Amino acid sequence: MSDTPTPDLPIEQLERVYDALAQAIDAAGEDRRELFLVKLALLNANALGSADVFQAHLDIALQDL
Amino acid sequence: MHTPDTQARPSLYYDYQVHSPWLPTPGQTPAHARVLIVGTGPAGMVTALELARHGVASVLLTAELQVSAGSRAIVFTRRSMEILQQVGVAQRVTENGLPWRFGNSYYRQQKVFRLEAPHDPDDRFFPMINIQQQYLEEYLLDACKAQPLIEVRWGNKVTQVQPQAQGVTVEVDTPAGPYTQTADWLVAADGGRSGIRSALQLEMEGASYEGQFVIADIQIDLPLPTERLAFFDPSWNPGNTILMHREPRGIWRIDYQLPAGESPEEALQPQSLRARIDAQLEMIGLGGTPWKLDWSSVYSARTLTLPDFVHGRVIFTGDAAHLLPIFGVRGANTAFQDAQSLGWHLAYVLKGLAGPQLLRNYSEERVGAAREIIDEAGKSTRFMTPPKGGFSLLRDAVLSLSLTQAFVRPLYHWRTSRPHAYVHSALNAPGDDNALFTEGPGHGAPPQNVRLGPDTFLLDHLGGGFDLLYFTTQEAIPLALQETLARWREKGFPLRVIAIGSATPVAGADLTLADAQGHCRQRWGIRARGGAYLLRPDQHVCARWLNLDAQRLGDALRHALPQ
Numbered sequence: 001m002s003d004t005p006t007p008d009l010p011i012e013q014l015e016r017v018y019d020a021l022a023q024a025i026d027a028a029g030e031d032r033r034e035l036f037l038v039k040l041a042l043l044n045a046n047a048l049g050s051a052d053v054f055q056a057h058l059d060i061a062l063q064d065l
Numbered sequence: 066m067h068t069p070d071t072q073a074r075p076s077l078y079y080d081y082q083v084h085s086p087w088l089p090t091p092g093q094t095p096a097h098a099r100v101l102i103v104g105t106g107p108a109g110m111v112t113a114l115e116l117a118r119h120g121v122a123s124v125l126l127t128a129e130l131q132v133s134a135g136s137r138a139i140v141f142t143r144r145s146m147e148i149l150q151q152v153g154v155a156q157r158v159t160e161n162g163l164p165w166r167f168g169n170s171y172y173r174q175q176k177v178f179r180l181e182a183p184h185d186p187d188d189r190f191f192p193m194i195n196i197q198q199q200y201l202e203e204y205l206l207d208a209c210k211a212q213p214l215i216e217v218r219w220g221n222k223v224t225q226v227q228p229q230a231q232g233v234t235v236e237v238d239t240p241a242g243p244y245t246q247t248a249d250w251l252v253a254a255d256g257g258r259s260g261i262r263s264a265l266q267l268e269m270e271g272a273s274y275e276g277q278f279v280i281a282d283i284q285i286d287l288p289l290p291t292e293r294l295a296f297f298d299p300s301w302n303p304g305n306t307i308l309m310h311r312e313p314r315g316i317w318r319i320d321y322q323l324p325a326g327e328s329p330e331e332a333l334q335p336q337s338l339r340a341r342i343d344a345q346l347e348m349i350g351l352g353g354t355p356w357k358l359d360w361s362s363v364y365s366a367r368t369l370t371l372p373d374f375v376h377g378r379v380i381f382t383g384d385a386a387h388l389l390p391i392f393g394v395r396g397a398n399t400a401f402q403d404a405q406s407l408g409w410h411l412a413y414v415l416k417g418l419a420g421p422q423l424l425r426n427y428s429e430e431r432v433g434a435a436r437e438i439i440d441e442a443g444k445s446t447r448f449m450t451p452p453k454g455g456f457s458l459l460r461d462a463v464l465s466l467s468l469t470q471a472f473v474r475p476l477y478h479w480r481t482s483r484p485h486a487y488v489h490s491a492l493n494a495p496g497d498d499n500a501l502f503t504e505g506p507g508h509g510a511p512p513q514n515v516r517l518g519p520d521t522f523l524l525d526h527l528g529g530g531f532d533l534l535y536f537t538t539q540e541a542i543p544l545a546l547q548e549t550l551a552r553w554r555e556k557g558f559p560l561r562v563i564a565i566g567s568a569t570p571v572a573g574a575d576l577t578l579a580d581a582q583g584h585c586r587q588r589w590g591i592r593a594r595g596g597a598y599l600l601r602p603d604q605h606v607c608a609r610w611l612n613l614d615a616q617r618l619g620d621a622l623r624h625a626l627p628q
Contacts (some may be wrong), residue, residue, distance in 0.1 A: 034367035046472050 067222040067238035069130045077284045077359045079199045084130045086220025089244035094254045098124040099415060101235060101248035102224050103261060104131075107198070108383025108400035108437035109136070109254030110205040114152040115408020117214040117528055119559075119602070124248070124492035125215060126237065128222035132206065134314035134469035135360035136282050139312050144511060145482040146190035147604075148401045151528045154204040155190070157274050161200060163313055165192035168293035170477040174572075175469040180293075187515050189522045192481070195291060195312050198397070226264045228253065228377045250411065256406070259385035265376060269388065271369035271439055276305075276450025277493060278364045279325045279332050280389075282316050284344060285356035293478070294349075295449075299465050301344035304457075306449050309345075316359060320391075321346060322365050322450055365445045366390035370435040374403075374428040382407050387435040390443040394436055398482040409602035411449035418558055418625040426491050426627075441480045448476060450473035484511040485607055494599070494608035494621035501611055505590025505598075512604045515585045516576060523585060526576060526603050530559025531625070534598040535574065535613065536591045538566050542573030545615035549559055559602075560622075566594065601625065 009017065021060045028036035073081040091215065100116060102109045113123045125143045141158065142151075149155040151519055168180040188493075209215045225236035233251040237244055245609060253261035263267075293311040305322035308467040312318055319342055323332045331337060338361060346352050371385035374380060377396035383400035410427035413419045451460040463473045487509030493499070506513050515523040533550070535542060542562060550573070564574035565585050571577045580586060589598060597613035598606055599621050608621035 004176055032459055035179055035465065038458045039466050042459075042473065043470070046470075058524060 066240065066242055067128065067224075067545055069128060069220045069222075071118065072132060073187070074134050077357060078316055079197065081131045081199070085217040086130060086240045086348060087218035088241040091241075091447075091502070093439040095244060096121075098246065098248040100124070100250045100252060101126065101233065101246060102409065103127075103256055104254035104256055104383070104385065105202070105206070105217065106254060106256055106383065106400070107201060108132070108385070108404045109252070110202070110209055111152060111401055111404035112252055112254060112382060112407050112411075113149065113206065113215045114208055114212065116404055116412050117212045118152070119409060119412030119416070121412045122134055122214040123216075123252075124246075125209065125217045126246075126589060127217070127219055127222040128205045128469065129254060130219045131449065132202040133198040133608065136199065136316070136318065138198045138201070138394075139195050139310060140394040140398075141194050141196065141316055142394060142398045142482050143188060143190045143192050144482075145193065145398045145401045147212055147511075148405045149516070150189075150524065151353055151405065151604075152205070153208050154201075157204045158194060158196055158201065159190070161313055162194040162196035162294060163291040163311055165293070165311075165485060166192045166196045167290075167380075169477070170295045170297065172297045172464045176215040177464075178474045179475040180478060182481070184206045187513070188523075188526065189514060189516075191343055193394070193527040195310060197312055197316070198316075199248075199312075201397075211465055223255070223260060226261050228265070228379060231378070231379050234501075249415075250381050252411075253379060253381045253385045254383050254400075255385050257388050259381070261379065261382065262371070262513065266380065267371055267376065267381075269369035269371055269511075271367070271388075271533070272443065273369070274366040274390070274446050274450055275325075275452055276366060276446075276451070277324060277327075277332075278366075279322050279338070279341075279361060280364050281319050281338055281342060281361040282359040283319060283356040284310065284315050284359055285297060285317055285354055286315060287311075287317060288356065295479075296345075296348070297349055297462070301383070302341070302349060306459075307345055310529075314561060320364075321345065323363075332363060334359055340600060350411055360394070364391060366392070366442075366450055368443050368446065370432060370439060370549070373431060374431055375424050380407060380411065380424065380427070382431075386431070387439075389435070389438055389443045390449075391472075393481050395442055395482045399434070399438060400461045402434065402484060405603050406431055411493070413602075413626065416557070418556075420628045422627050430485075430487045430490055432489070433489075437485055438482070445479045445596070449479070461560055465582040486510040490605075490607070491627070492607045494603065494624050496617055496620050497608040498611045499609055502590045502609060505588065505609070506606050508606060510606050512600060515586050515588050519582075521566045523578070524577070524604070527600060528602065530561060531600055531622070532559065532600040532604070533562045533618075534565055534591070534595045534600065535562055535571075536565050537571060537594050539571065540569070541566070542569060543615075546613065546618060549615040549619050553619075558622070599625070 100123040102125045116123050146155050166182040170178040208455035220237045224238050227234040232249045235246045290301045290310045294305040311320040317392040374386045382403040389395040447456045451457045466473045486513040493508040562574045564577045566580045568579045595612040597610050599608040601607050607625045
């Protein structure tokens with residue numbers, strides 16, 4: 001199993017992301033949840049600046065579903 | 066007995082002429098044809114005109130007695146105009162068409178993307194020009210009529226095709242009954258529903274998309290410029306896409322996607338059309354503007370191609386060879402490039418200037434172009450009419466982000482039809498200096514136009530055979546080159562020499578262009594005198610040299626015409 005190639009978040013920040021993402025998913029509402037997550041993925045891909053890194057993330061996220 | 070419609074088609078703006086059918090003389094078999102072309106659409110007529118230009122006669126068959134029913138293809142690209150210039154009808158399109166170069170995409174009443182297609186001062190033609198297909202066919206038909214090598218037979222429907230070892234036998238039905246026509250070569254330019262493709266049981270490869278579009282032409286006076294308008298996920302047609310294009314003669318094209326599950330018959334009901342077009346006009350703030358329907362049809366996006374365009378003595382071209390989505394104006398615009406290519410490839414084989422394998426090159430180049438177009442068109446189509454699931458989600462996410470995030474907006478670009486560069490063509494010279502150039506059109510590329518003066522451009526002077534562009538400030542083409550050129554011309558090989566860079570006529574050149582400012586030299590990436598380009602009859606580059614010598618010229622010519 002390979003780790004994600006991006007640097008780890010400090011645990012305090014990861015906790016913040018965890019809560020914020022959960023709350024944002026709820027805020028988007030059930031029928032807009034997917035749309036919201038796709039928008040988020042595109043924004044993150046743009047911030048990553050690399051289609052290859054994004055592809056690696058896709059591959060990891062598809063594991064163990 | 067074939068009975069074509071003899072009533073002039075209804076139209077609010079176009080005066081259809083019903084032509085007399087061509088009828089066989091009873092008891093007589095029509096003369097054998099060298100080239101029989103089935104279909105008098107853009108692909109068929111441009112093929113006939115190009116063949117005639119190279120000295121080859123053809124017979125054109127059409128089941129109908131009139132030009133295109135409805136406007137159909139309405140947007141023509143610069144490269145199409147350059148090809149139409151070669152067959153003598155660009156001027157009439159320019160006089161009657163509406164040129165444009167801007168496109169706007171809207172989401173939630175906000176303009177989220179504006180495309181400005183570049184218009185280089187070195188180009189004679191605009192990136193796009195709108196005109197209804199009836200006019201284009203009329204101009205092409207007039208050009209065919211003026212050409213003694215072309216015979217057009219109206220009301221002649223092909224009912225059977227029998228390929229032979231050295232030709233084709235075709236059964237043709239007419240209003241006076243059937244006859245048999247034989248030909249050395251059959252060009253299938255019989256459109257998207259090609260009966261010849263079906264008769265030969267040929268399968269196309271590629272994908273079909275779910276989304277269906279209504280195409281409606283309405284007569285209306287709208288205070289809007291000639292620009293492409295695209296509306297995504299509008300309030301009156303949620304999740305779907307609407308396109309608007311201005312046409313000449315007070316006509317607007319409105320394309321809108323059908324809600325999932327609706328049949329084409331339901332969508333074309335007058336009350337359905339009226340309600341939806343009114344809703345669209347309302348949304349753009351022009352509700353209540355009076356309009357009349359001229360023509361409507363239903364369209365679905367497909368990206369399909371035959372994997373080979375040449376089958377024995379049957380050659381496919383245009384929509385008969387491939388089906389391409391309208392997004393990006395790829396139907397007729399691709400057909401012109403196919404037909405121009407087929408014209409010279411077939412003519413050179415028939416005239417014995419090259420072996421039959423030259424036709425393999427036609428197929429390889431144009432199948433390659435179709436596949437490239439399919440790849441690009443697939444991207445546009447997946448955005449315009451996304452399949453359910455992931456592509457729909459992504460498209461909707463992009464629409465939503467585009468209201469505030471500039472980085473996603475280029476995804477609205479609809480990747481307009483552009484000419485294919487035959488980068489890997491078998492005709493490209495292996496021993497030239499292509500790789501040493503840093504600018505100018507490379508191997509297989511279409512030509513770079515250059516403005517030479519008021520209303521005069523480089524491409525006005527090219528075509529009809531191979532062209533050698535020789536850049537020189539000297540008084541004469543070097544003798545060794547002249548001798549090589551003379552040897553090739555003696556074989557009946559059409560080869561013109563255009564000297565560029567001298568104020569006075571250059572000896573040994575058919576034409577001299579002064580290029581006083583060195584602008585042409587610069588656009589073609591020539592750094593020193595003695596540089597040259599060899600262009601094929603379709604004006605694509607097949608060789609270029611920093612300094613041309615007779616040996617390499619001969620090599621390139623031999624390579625371009627496999628025996």
